Amino acid sequence: MAKTGPSYTCSECGAVHKKWTGRCDSCGSWNSIVEEAPLSAGPAAKTLGAAKGRQIELTTLATTEVPPPRAASGMGELDRVLGGGLVPASAILVGGDPGIGKSTLLLQAAASFARTGLSCLYLSGEEASAQVRMRAQRLGLADAPVRLGAETNLRDILTTLDGARPDLVIIDSIQTMWADHVEAAPGSVSQVRAAAHELVSFAKKRGTSVILVGHVTKEGQIAGPRVVEHMVDTVLYFEGERGHQFRILRAVKNRFGPADEIGVFEMTGAGLAEVANPSALFLSERGQAHPGSAVFAGIEGTRPVLTEIQALVAPSPLGTPRRTVVGLDSGRLSTILAVLESRCGIPFAGLDVFLNVAGGMRVAEPAADLAVAAALLSAREDVALPPDMVIFGEISLSGALRPVGQTENRLKEARKLGFSQAVAPERSKTEGEDGIRVRKMPDLTTFVGEMFAA
Protein backbone atom coordinates (compact mmCIF):
# COMPACT_ATOMS: atom_id res chain seq x y z
CA MET A 1 0.00 0.00 0.00
CA ALA A 2 1.27 3.46 -0.84
CA LYS A 3 2.56 5.45 2.10
CA THR A 4 0.22 8.27 2.98
CA GLY A 5 1.44 11.54 4.41
CA PRO A 6 -0.62 13.96 6.42
CA SER A 7 -3.61 15.39 4.63
CA TYR A 8 -5.04 18.87 4.85
CA THR A 9 -8.75 19.09 5.40
CA CYS A 10 -11.06 22.09 5.32
CA SER A 11 -12.94 22.23 8.62
CA GLU A 12 -15.73 24.19 6.96
CA CYS A 13 -16.67 21.84 4.12
CA GLY A 14 -14.48 18.77 4.62
CA ALA A 15 -12.60 19.08 1.29
CA VAL A 16 -9.19 17.40 1.31
CA HIS A 17 -6.19 19.28 -0.09
CA LYS A 18 -2.68 18.08 -0.95
CA LYS A 19 -1.02 20.99 0.83
CA TRP A 20 -1.90 23.75 3.21
CA THR A 21 -3.40 26.90 1.73
CA GLY A 22 -4.86 29.98 3.32
CA ARG A 23 -8.15 29.66 1.51
CA CYS A 24 -10.16 26.56 0.65
CA ASP A 25 -10.68 26.30 -3.14
CA SER A 26 -13.76 24.26 -2.57
CA CYS A 27 -15.89 26.49 -0.33
CA GLY A 28 -13.88 29.72 -0.34
CA SER A 29 -13.50 30.06 3.43
CA TRP A 30 -10.29 31.50 4.84
CA ASN A 31 -8.03 29.92 7.44
CA SER A 32 -10.12 26.78 7.65
CA ILE A 33 -7.53 24.21 6.46
CA VAL A 34 -6.09 22.02 9.17
CA GLU A 35 -3.50 19.27 9.05
CA GLU A 36 -4.65 15.76 9.85
CA ALA A 37 -2.67 12.67 10.73
CA PRO A 38 -2.76 9.97 8.04
CA LEU A 39 -5.42 7.34 8.51
CA SER A 40 -4.02 3.93 9.38
CA ALA A 41 -5.14 1.07 7.17
CA GLY A 42 -6.16 -1.13 10.09
CA PRO A 43 -5.14 -4.75 10.63
CA ALA A 44 -4.59 -6.58 7.32
CA ALA A 45 -7.78 -5.54 5.60
CA LYS A 46 -9.37 -8.41 3.67
CA THR A 47 -11.53 -7.23 0.80
CA LEU A 48 -12.70 -10.42 -0.84
CA GLY A 49 -13.96 -13.47 0.97
CA ALA A 50 -15.17 -11.63 4.08
CA ALA A 51 -18.56 -12.28 5.67
CA LYS A 52 -21.46 -12.04 3.21
CA GLY A 53 -23.93 -9.18 3.30
CA ARG A 54 -27.68 -9.77 3.21
CA GLN A 55 -29.70 -9.08 0.06
CA ILE A 56 -33.41 -8.46 -0.06
CA GLU A 57 -35.68 -8.57 -3.10
CA LEU A 58 -37.23 -5.19 -3.72
CA THR A 59 -40.62 -6.73 -4.45
CA THR A 60 -40.78 -8.71 -1.22
CA LEU A 61 -39.78 -5.62 0.76
CA ALA A 62 -42.76 -3.65 -0.47
CA THR A 63 -45.31 -6.18 0.75
CA THR A 64 -43.81 -7.60 3.92
CA GLU A 65 -41.89 -4.74 5.46
CA VAL A 66 -44.22 -1.77 5.64
CA PRO A 67 -42.25 1.31 6.71
CA PRO A 68 -43.11 2.29 10.28
CA PRO A 69 -45.14 5.46 10.59
CA ARG A 70 -43.59 8.83 11.36
CA ALA A 71 -43.82 10.05 14.91
CA ALA A 72 -45.21 13.56 15.23
CA SER A 73 -43.90 15.55 18.18
CA GLY A 74 -46.90 17.81 18.49
CA MET A 75 -44.64 20.83 17.85
CA GLY A 76 -46.27 21.68 14.53
CA GLU A 77 -43.44 23.82 13.19
CA LEU A 78 -40.85 21.12 13.87
CA ASP A 79 -42.99 18.33 12.42
CA ARG A 80 -43.54 20.38 9.27
CA VAL A 81 -39.81 20.83 8.70
CA LEU A 82 -39.19 17.13 9.28
CA GLY A 83 -41.74 16.41 6.54
CA GLY A 84 -44.56 15.34 8.86
CA GLY A 85 -42.70 13.90 11.83
CA LEU A 86 -39.73 11.86 12.87
CA VAL A 87 -38.90 8.87 10.65
CA PRO A 88 -37.66 5.89 12.70
CA ALA A 89 -33.96 5.07 12.25
CA SER A 90 -33.25 8.42 10.64
CA ALA A 91 -30.26 10.66 11.23
CA ILE A 92 -30.86 14.39 11.45
CA LEU A 93 -28.34 17.20 11.69
CA VAL A 94 -29.37 20.49 13.29
CA GLY A 95 -26.80 23.20 12.59
CA GLY A 96 -26.70 26.79 13.72
CA ASP A 97 -24.62 29.55 15.26
CA PRO A 98 -23.67 29.14 18.91
CA GLY A 99 -26.31 30.68 21.15
CA ILE A 100 -29.06 30.68 18.53
CA GLY A 101 -31.18 28.24 20.55
CA LYS A 102 -30.38 24.73 19.31
CA SER A 103 -30.19 23.18 22.77
CA THR A 104 -33.40 24.90 23.77
CA LEU A 105 -35.20 23.69 20.64
CA LEU A 106 -34.02 20.12 21.01
CA LEU A 107 -34.76 19.89 24.70
CA GLN A 108 -38.29 21.07 23.93
CA ALA A 109 -38.48 18.59 21.06
CA ALA A 110 -37.24 15.75 23.27
CA ALA A 111 -39.89 16.60 25.86
CA SER A 112 -42.63 16.73 23.21
CA PHE A 113 -41.61 13.40 21.70
CA ALA A 114 -41.32 11.83 25.15
CA ARG A 115 -44.82 12.99 26.03
CA THR A 116 -46.17 11.18 22.96
CA GLY A 117 -44.69 7.95 24.31
CA LEU A 118 -41.29 7.78 22.55
CA SER A 119 -38.34 6.93 24.75
CA CYS A 120 -35.92 9.84 24.43
CA LEU A 121 -32.36 10.30 25.58
CA TYR A 122 -30.75 13.74 25.61
CA LEU A 123 -26.97 13.51 25.76
CA SER A 124 -25.13 16.71 26.41
CA GLY A 125 -21.40 17.06 25.96
CA GLU A 126 -21.51 20.72 26.84
CA GLU A 127 -23.62 20.97 29.96
CA ALA A 128 -23.88 18.85 33.08
CA SER A 129 -27.15 16.94 33.55
CA ALA A 130 -28.03 19.27 36.43
CA GLN A 131 -27.67 22.27 34.13
CA VAL A 132 -29.86 20.65 31.48
CA ARG A 133 -32.40 19.89 34.19
CA MET A 134 -32.34 23.50 35.33
CA ARG A 135 -33.02 24.62 31.79
CA ALA A 136 -35.85 22.09 31.51
CA GLN A 137 -37.35 23.47 34.69
CA ARG A 138 -37.23 26.99 33.32
CA LEU A 139 -38.92 25.77 30.15
CA GLY A 140 -41.63 24.05 32.19
CA LEU A 141 -40.53 20.63 31.00
CA ALA A 142 -39.20 19.20 34.26
CA ASP A 143 -41.93 16.56 34.36
CA ALA A 144 -41.33 15.24 30.83
CA PRO A 145 -40.07 11.64 30.78
CA VAL A 146 -36.76 12.46 29.06
CA ARG A 147 -33.58 10.75 30.19
CA LEU A 148 -30.52 12.97 30.44
CA GLY A 149 -26.87 12.15 30.17
CA ALA A 150 -23.61 14.06 30.14
CA GLU A 151 -21.10 12.01 28.20
CA THR A 152 -18.60 12.62 25.44
CA ASN A 153 -16.83 9.29 24.99
CA LEU A 154 -18.35 7.64 21.94
CA ARG A 155 -17.58 4.11 23.10
CA ASP A 156 -19.47 4.69 26.37
CA ILE A 157 -22.32 6.32 24.51
CA LEU A 158 -22.74 3.48 22.04
CA THR A 159 -22.61 0.90 24.82
CA THR A 160 -25.28 2.81 26.74
CA LEU A 161 -27.44 3.17 23.65
CA ASP A 162 -27.12 -0.49 22.81
CA GLY A 163 -28.45 -1.37 26.25
CA ALA A 164 -31.13 1.29 26.50
CA ARG A 165 -32.34 1.20 22.85
CA PRO A 166 -34.18 4.53 22.97
CA ASP A 167 -36.42 5.59 20.07
CA LEU A 168 -34.65 8.93 19.84
CA VAL A 169 -31.25 10.14 20.99
CA ILE A 170 -30.12 13.75 20.82
CA ILE A 171 -26.39 14.42 20.73
CA ASP A 172 -25.58 17.99 21.81
CA SER A 173 -23.15 18.60 20.18
CA ILE A 174 -21.31 16.44 17.66
CA GLN A 175 -18.21 18.65 18.10
CA THR A 176 -17.85 17.57 21.73
CA MET A 177 -17.98 13.84 20.95
CA TRP A 178 -14.77 11.95 21.04
CA ALA A 179 -13.86 8.53 19.63
CA ASP A 180 -10.85 7.04 21.42
CA HIS A 181 -9.65 5.13 18.35
CA VAL A 182 -9.10 8.35 16.41
CA GLU A 183 -5.93 10.23 17.23
CA ALA A 184 -7.12 13.79 16.99
CA ALA A 185 -8.53 16.41 19.32
CA PRO A 186 -12.31 16.51 19.91
CA GLY A 187 -13.94 18.82 17.41
CA SER A 188 -11.40 18.12 14.66
CA VAL A 189 -12.63 17.01 11.26
CA SER A 190 -11.59 13.38 11.76
CA GLN A 191 -13.19 13.15 15.22
CA VAL A 192 -16.44 14.76 14.11
CA ARG A 193 -16.60 12.51 11.05
CA ALA A 194 -15.82 9.35 13.00
CA ALA A 195 -18.36 10.15 15.72
CA ALA A 196 -21.07 11.04 13.22
CA HIS A 197 -20.37 7.92 11.19
CA GLU A 198 -20.64 5.63 14.21
CA LEU A 199 -23.80 7.27 15.48
CA VAL A 200 -25.49 7.23 12.07
CA SER A 201 -24.57 3.56 11.55
CA PHE A 202 -25.98 2.79 14.97
CA ALA A 203 -29.21 4.57 14.03
CA LYS A 204 -29.61 2.56 10.85
CA LYS A 205 -28.76 -0.78 12.47
CA ARG A 206 -30.73 -0.47 15.66
CA GLY A 207 -33.71 1.60 14.53
CA THR A 208 -32.97 4.52 16.85
CA SER A 209 -33.38 8.01 15.42
CA VAL A 210 -30.42 10.28 16.04
CA ILE A 211 -30.40 14.06 16.09
CA LEU A 212 -26.93 15.59 15.93
CA VAL A 213 -26.39 19.20 16.94
CA GLY A 214 -23.62 21.01 15.08
CA HIS A 215 -22.28 24.48 15.81
CA VAL A 216 -21.48 26.63 12.84
CA THR A 217 -17.96 27.76 13.61
CA LYS A 218 -15.98 30.73 12.49
CA GLU A 219 -12.49 29.47 13.32
CA GLY A 220 -10.64 26.67 11.56
CA GLN A 221 -9.77 24.39 14.46
CA ILE A 222 -13.32 23.14 15.02
CA ALA A 223 -15.07 21.23 12.24
CA GLY A 224 -18.36 22.72 11.09
CA PRO A 225 -21.62 20.83 10.54
CA ARG A 226 -21.12 20.80 6.75
CA VAL A 227 -18.52 18.10 7.25
CA VAL A 228 -21.25 15.59 8.19
CA GLU A 229 -24.08 16.84 5.96
CA HIS A 230 -23.62 14.01 3.46
CA MET A 231 -23.86 11.31 6.14
CA VAL A 232 -27.30 12.17 7.46
CA ASP A 233 -30.81 11.90 6.03
CA THR A 234 -31.99 15.34 6.97
CA VAL A 235 -30.11 18.61 7.41
CA LEU A 236 -31.81 21.43 9.25
CA TYR A 237 -30.36 24.85 9.99
CA PHE A 238 -31.59 26.99 12.83
CA GLU A 239 -31.07 30.60 11.93
CA GLY A 240 -32.01 34.08 12.99
CA GLU A 241 -30.61 37.56 13.31
CA ARG A 242 -29.11 38.49 16.64
CA GLY A 243 -31.33 41.04 18.28
CA HIS A 244 -34.43 39.62 16.62
CA GLN A 245 -36.43 37.11 18.57
CA PHE A 246 -37.55 35.19 15.47
CA ARG A 247 -35.82 31.92 14.69
CA ILE A 248 -36.24 29.94 11.49
CA LEU A 249 -35.66 26.23 11.25
CA ARG A 250 -34.92 25.49 7.61
CA ALA A 251 -34.65 22.10 5.91
CA VAL A 252 -31.81 22.21 3.38
CA LYS A 253 -31.80 18.47 2.72
CA ASN A 254 -34.47 15.93 3.52
CA ARG A 255 -34.65 12.36 2.30
CA PHE A 256 -38.12 12.03 3.81
CA GLY A 257 -39.82 15.28 2.99
CA PRO A 258 -39.66 18.51 1.05
CA ALA A 259 -36.47 20.57 1.32
CA ASP A 260 -36.77 24.36 1.70
CA GLU A 261 -39.53 23.92 4.25
CA ILE A 262 -39.33 26.36 7.16
CA GLY A 263 -40.59 26.36 10.72
CA VAL A 264 -40.87 29.70 12.49
CA PHE A 265 -40.28 30.16 16.20
CA GLU A 266 -40.04 33.07 18.56
CA MET A 267 -37.51 33.07 21.42
CA THR A 268 -39.32 34.07 24.60
CA GLY A 269 -38.40 34.06 28.26
CA ALA A 270 -39.89 30.58 28.51
CA GLY A 271 -38.20 28.99 25.53
CA LEU A 272 -39.18 28.81 21.88
CA ALA A 273 -42.78 29.48 20.99
CA GLU A 274 -44.17 28.30 17.67
CA VAL A 275 -45.35 30.91 15.21
CA ALA A 276 -48.19 29.39 13.25
CA ASN A 277 -48.83 32.42 11.04
CA PRO A 278 -45.43 33.82 10.02
CA SER A 279 -46.82 36.32 7.51
CA ALA A 280 -48.69 38.18 10.22
CA LEU A 281 -45.52 38.24 12.30
CA PHE A 282 -43.19 39.43 9.54
CA LEU A 283 -45.59 42.19 8.59
CA SER A 284 -46.38 43.24 12.15
CA GLU A 285 -43.54 45.78 12.20
CA ARG A 286 -45.04 47.52 9.18
CA GLY A 287 -46.71 50.77 10.10
CA GLN A 288 -48.10 53.24 7.61
CA ALA A 289 -47.12 53.08 3.94
CA HIS A 290 -43.73 54.66 3.45
CA PRO A 291 -41.34 54.95 0.50
CA GLY A 292 -38.95 52.03 0.08
CA SER A 293 -41.27 49.34 1.37
CA ALA A 294 -42.82 46.56 -0.74
CA VAL A 295 -44.65 43.42 0.38
CA PHE A 296 -43.50 40.25 -1.30
CA ALA A 297 -45.87 37.28 -1.52
CA GLY A 298 -43.44 34.39 -1.32
CA ILE A 299 -43.51 30.62 -0.90
CA GLU A 300 -41.32 28.90 1.67
CA GLY A 301 -41.42 25.15 1.17
CA THR A 302 -45.09 24.31 0.98
CA ARG A 303 -46.60 27.40 2.50
CA PRO A 304 -46.99 31.01 1.44
CA VAL A 305 -45.21 33.63 3.55
CA LEU A 306 -45.53 37.37 3.08
CA THR A 307 -42.48 39.46 3.88
CA GLU A 308 -41.71 43.14 3.75
CA ILE A 309 -38.76 44.18 1.58
CA GLN A 310 -37.24 47.50 2.61
CA ALA A 311 -34.91 49.66 0.57
CA LEU A 312 -33.08 52.88 1.25
CA VAL A 313 -31.41 54.86 -1.50
CA ALA A 314 -29.25 57.86 -0.65
CA PRO A 315 -26.62 59.99 -2.45
CA SER A 316 -23.23 58.43 -1.86
CA PRO A 317 -20.17 60.32 -0.63
CA LEU A 318 -18.01 57.43 -1.88
CA GLY A 319 -16.42 56.83 -5.28
CA THR A 320 -17.85 53.30 -5.28
CA PRO A 321 -21.33 53.51 -3.80
CA ARG A 322 -22.33 51.07 -1.08
CA ARG A 323 -24.54 48.04 -1.75
CA THR A 324 -25.62 46.58 1.59
CA VAL A 325 -27.98 43.59 1.60
CA VAL A 326 -29.47 41.70 4.55
CA GLY A 327 -31.61 38.62 3.94
CA LEU A 328 -31.26 38.53 0.15
CA ASP A 329 -28.58 37.52 -2.31
CA SER A 330 -26.31 40.45 -3.13
CA GLY A 331 -25.68 39.10 -6.65
CA ARG A 332 -29.40 39.30 -7.28
CA LEU A 333 -29.43 42.96 -6.21
CA SER A 334 -26.65 43.77 -8.69
CA THR A 335 -28.59 42.06 -11.48
CA ILE A 336 -31.79 43.95 -10.69
CA LEU A 337 -29.93 47.28 -10.52
CA ALA A 338 -28.32 46.52 -13.89
CA VAL A 339 -31.69 45.66 -15.48
CA LEU A 340 -33.26 48.85 -14.07
CA GLU A 341 -30.41 50.88 -15.53
CA SER A 342 -30.13 49.25 -18.98
CA ARG A 343 -33.74 48.33 -19.72
CA CYS A 344 -35.65 51.09 -17.94
CA GLY A 345 -33.04 53.85 -18.04
CA ILE A 346 -33.08 54.38 -14.26
CA PRO A 347 -29.49 54.74 -13.02
CA PHE A 348 -28.34 54.02 -9.47
CA ALA A 349 -24.78 55.23 -10.03
CA GLY A 350 -23.67 57.61 -7.28
CA LEU A 351 -26.35 56.28 -4.94
CA ASP A 352 -25.85 54.09 -1.87
CA VAL A 353 -28.35 51.22 -1.79
CA PHE A 354 -29.41 49.40 1.37
CA LEU A 355 -31.75 46.45 1.09
CA ASN A 356 -33.27 44.47 3.92
CA VAL A 357 -35.91 41.82 4.55
CA ALA A 358 -37.83 42.80 7.68
CA GLY A 359 -37.94 40.52 10.69
CA GLY A 360 -34.68 38.66 10.08
CA MET A 361 -36.16 36.50 7.32
CA ARG A 362 -34.02 35.28 4.42
CA VAL A 363 -35.55 35.16 0.95
CA ALA A 364 -33.99 33.02 -1.77
CA GLU A 365 -36.81 32.81 -4.31
CA PRO A 366 -36.24 34.53 -7.69
CA ALA A 367 -39.92 35.48 -7.44
CA ALA A 368 -38.81 38.23 -5.05
CA ASP A 369 -37.12 40.16 -7.92
CA LEU A 370 -40.08 42.36 -8.73
CA ALA A 371 -40.72 43.22 -5.08
CA VAL A 372 -37.04 44.14 -4.70
CA ALA A 373 -37.21 46.35 -7.81
CA ALA A 374 -40.42 47.92 -6.47
CA ALA A 375 -38.81 48.71 -3.10
CA LEU A 376 -35.73 50.18 -4.83
CA LEU A 377 -37.81 52.36 -7.18
CA SER A 378 -40.11 53.45 -4.38
CA ALA A 379 -37.10 54.52 -2.30
CA ARG A 380 -35.38 56.24 -5.21
CA GLU A 381 -38.48 58.15 -6.31
CA ASP A 382 -39.60 58.75 -2.72
CA VAL A 383 -43.09 57.50 -3.59
CA ALA A 384 -44.86 55.01 -1.32
CA LEU A 385 -46.49 51.98 -2.91
CA PRO A 386 -50.16 51.34 -2.10
CA PRO A 387 -50.19 49.74 1.39
CA ASP A 388 -52.70 47.07 0.34
CA MET A 389 -50.53 45.69 -2.48
CA VAL A 390 -48.43 42.54 -2.73
CA ILE A 391 -45.87 41.98 -5.48
CA PHE A 392 -44.19 38.93 -6.98
CA GLY A 393 -42.46 37.93 -10.22
CA GLU A 394 -39.06 37.04 -11.56
CA ILE A 395 -37.20 39.62 -13.67
CA SER A 396 -35.28 38.30 -16.67
CA LEU A 397 -32.21 40.05 -18.03
CA SER A 398 -34.29 41.46 -20.89
CA GLY A 399 -36.50 43.20 -18.35
CA ALA A 400 -39.44 40.88 -19.02
CA LEU A 401 -41.42 39.50 -16.08
CA ARG A 402 -41.42 35.72 -15.82
CA PRO A 403 -44.35 33.96 -14.16
CA VAL A 404 -43.61 32.03 -10.95
CA GLY A 405 -45.18 28.96 -9.36
CA GLN A 406 -48.09 28.77 -6.92
CA THR A 407 -49.72 32.07 -7.90
CA GLU A 408 -53.05 31.03 -6.37
CA ASN A 409 -51.47 30.23 -3.00
CA ARG A 410 -49.69 33.57 -2.91
CA LEU A 411 -52.90 35.44 -3.68
CA LYS A 412 -54.91 33.48 -1.11
CA GLU A 413 -52.44 34.28 1.65
CA ALA A 414 -52.41 37.96 0.63
CA ARG A 415 -56.19 38.12 0.76
CA LYS A 416 -56.24 36.38 4.11
CA LEU A 417 -54.00 39.12 5.51
CA GLY A 418 -56.19 41.90 4.16
CA PHE A 419 -54.37 42.87 0.95
CA SER A 420 -56.63 43.85 -1.92
CA GLN A 421 -54.34 44.20 -4.94
CA ALA A 422 -51.43 42.29 -6.42
CA VAL A 423 -48.88 42.88 -9.16
CA ALA A 424 -47.95 39.71 -11.04
CA PRO A 425 -46.22 38.76 -14.31
CA GLU A 426 -48.48 38.74 -17.36
CA ARG A 427 -48.47 34.99 -18.01
CA SER A 428 -49.21 34.02 -14.38
CA LYS A 429 -51.60 31.12 -14.16
CA THR A 430 -54.55 32.46 -12.22
CA GLU A 431 -58.21 33.11 -12.74
CA GLY A 432 -57.94 35.83 -10.13
CA GLU A 433 -58.90 35.57 -6.51
CA ASP A 434 -62.10 36.97 -5.02
CA GLY A 435 -61.49 40.23 -3.22
CA ILE A 436 -58.07 40.87 -4.72
CA ARG A 437 -57.36 42.77 -7.93
CA VAL A 438 -54.51 41.20 -9.91
CA ARG A 439 -52.61 43.62 -12.14
CA LYS A 440 -50.68 41.58 -14.68
CA MET A 441 -47.69 43.24 -16.33
CA PRO A 442 -45.44 42.02 -19.18
CA ASP A 443 -42.21 43.75 -18.21
CA LEU A 444 -40.41 46.01 -15.80
CA THR A 445 -40.82 49.09 -18.01
CA THR A 446 -44.62 48.72 -17.84
CA PHE A 447 -44.37 48.33 -14.07
CA VAL A 448 -42.32 51.54 -13.76
CA GLY A 449 -44.74 53.37 -16.05
CA GLU A 450 -47.85 52.31 -14.13
CA MET A 451 -46.52 52.71 -10.60
CA PHE A 452 -44.17 55.68 -10.81
CA ALA A 453 -45.32 57.81 -13.77
CA ALA A 454 -46.40 61.34 -12.93
Ligand code: TYD
Ligand atom coordinates in the same frame (compact mmCIF):
# COMPACT_ATOMS: atom_id res chain seq x y z
P1 TYD B 1 -29.14 27.74 23.53
O1 TYD B 1 -30.28 26.82 23.29
O2 TYD B 1 -28.25 27.45 24.68
O3 TYD B 1 -28.26 27.93 22.22
P2 TYD B 1 -27.31 26.91 21.45
O4 TYD B 1 -27.54 25.56 22.00
O5 TYD B 1 -27.71 27.06 20.01
O6 TYD B 1 -25.91 27.39 21.66
O7 TYD B 1 -29.80 29.19 23.65
C1 TYD B 1 -29.11 30.19 24.21
C2 TYD B 1 -29.82 31.51 24.10
O8 TYD B 1 -31.21 31.43 24.19
C3 TYD B 1 -29.36 32.36 25.23
O9 TYD B 1 -28.80 33.53 24.68
C4 TYD B 1 -30.58 32.67 26.02
C5 TYD B 1 -31.71 32.36 25.12
N1 TYD B 1 -32.85 31.76 25.84
C6 TYD B 1 -34.00 32.51 26.01
O10 TYD B 1 -34.10 33.66 25.58
N2 TYD B 1 -35.09 31.93 26.64
C7 TYD B 1 -35.03 30.69 27.14
O11 TYD B 1 -36.03 30.20 27.71
C8 TYD B 1 -33.83 29.94 26.98
C9 TYD B 1 -33.70 28.54 27.51
C10 TYD B 1 -32.76 30.50 26.31
Ligand code: MG
Ligand atom coordinates in the same frame (compact mmCIF):
# COMPACT_ATOMS: atom_id res chain seq x y z
MG1 MG C 1 -26.21 24.38 23.13
